[in-house]
Amino acid sequence: MYRLNIKKFGLALGLTGALLYVGCVLVMATVGREGTVKFFNSLLHGLDTSSIIRMDVPVLEVFFGIIQVFILSWLIGACVAAFYNAQVKG
Template identity: 75%
Template sequence: MNRFNVKKLGFAFGLTGALIYLGCMIVMTTAGQEGTISFFNSLLHGLDTSSIIRMDVPLSEAFFGIIQTFILGWLIGACIAAFYNVQLKK
């Protein structure tokens, strides 16, 4: 079995999370509040998101959010790769 490169898998997870975050930002920008609520209600199997959707997100908060999402994704991917590699027989 092949081993995972911990840094590369971490980067892939982090970048994927950041792209999903960016996609959410695009939905909120283009669809407006009602469209955003409809989109996320459909995505979350009918869960009512109207009480938690906030449209007045400051740019600085969005910037830090995408950075935090990347870091968390990187940590998750790196952990998965490391745990996988430890389980392989040498």
């Protein structure tokens, strides 16, 4: 069976998480509050997000958010790859 490279899989998941975060930032920056609420309400199967959407997010907070999501996603990807590899015989 094929073994996953833990660092590469972690990097792939980390970059994917960061890309999704940037996509969220772009949605919020381009469609305004009402569009953002509609987007996330439809994405979350009708869950009302209007009370938790905050549009005045400082740039530094966005930067740290991207970094945090990348790190968490990298760790999740590395764990998934390590657990997968532990189950592979050979």
